[in-house]
Amino acid sequence: MAPKKENPTVSSINTLNDHIKSGNFSRIYLLTGTEGYFISQYKASLIEALTTPGDTMNYNVFKGEKVRAEDIASAISTMPFFSDHRTVLVEGTGLLAKASDTLLDVINSVPESTRLIFVETEVDSRTKIYKAIASAGTIARFETPDPSTLNVWVKRILSSEGAQVDDEAVYSLINAVGQDMNRLSNEAAKLRAYTIDRKRITREDVNIICESEAENKVFAMLDAISVHDSRKALLLYSDLEMLKVPPMQTLALIRKRYLQLAQIKMMQKDKEDNAAIAKMTGVHPFYLKDYLSQVKNFELDQLIKSAEMCADADLDIKAGRTTDKNALETLILHLSLSSDKS
Secondary structure: OOOOOOOOHHHHHHHHHHHHHHOOOOOEEEEEEOOHHHHHHHHHHHHHHHOOOOOHHHEEEEEOOOOOHHHHHHHHHOOOOOOOOEEEEEEOOOHHHOOOHHHHHHHHOOOOOEEEEEEOOOOOOOOHHHHHHHHHOEEEEEOOOOHHHHHHHHHHHHHHOOOEEOHHHHHHHHHHHOOOHHHHHHHHHHHHHHOOOOOEEOHHHHHHHOOOHHHHHHHHHHHHHHOOOHHHHHHHHHHHHHOOOOHHHHHHHHHHHHHHHHHHHHHHHOOOOHHHHHHHHOOOHHHHHHHHHHHOOOOHHHHHHHHHHHHHHHHHHHOOOOOHHHHHHHHHHHHHHOOOOO
């Protein structure tokens, strides 16, 4: 078995923290990866450490695809004005993806009086430019941590605010908002504000405060499926991917929703009241009206069949017959085609 690939985020954080604390900076930095939270955080930390507020003479910023390598070459070659160094930020230009001899020359000739910071979400580690940066400076790659690491991180945030929280509550939070660290940080702050008069944060607090964007997307997806709008349903699935919700979690949410709707349909046939329906299905009474509205778009046998299709997709993925992404996209298309009322 191949060894598990380590997430580079921790080593990148440690390296940058050491540089900022010691004041021993590299001439070149590249901040890259899928986790925008850390990229933004350490971009700000480096700029704060390397620049003086209001000193526009020694701080250049280049952003966007119109930036040329020649612009950067001119900036790094300009001597700092009454300062030890000049800081140059190059963000989102796409220049690192181009085979530019000029940019390669820039990287190989950054003077001691310049601190050059590149910020790019995606870079190719096989290019000469990437290797030149790795040789002359520091590459910090930030990838989204796994749920267990996020669990520790969320606990640390809440602990610093004097709160205590257990694994069940934290994983409920992650399931509710996805693995995007900016959203997790914002929701953690909302949780602490809600529980400011006590120390312990519970799963019930999470359920009350944290809006489940993933579940909202799935709810809208089923609405689209019910009117055969596969395009909108697939766009909503793309939104879930952007939220970094794992495909298997999305599949579980879709199946859960179909089963809840089927249960509501059966209880309605048995003339059960809304209070009993909310209690049996686990749907908060505040949201039940949305479920009652949506269930009108489906027949019972259709809901049961759709839940079975979700279970079949789950089996296909676990058996290795297809990828989770392909399984979800195919399932959404099939559900859209089979959503006619009987």
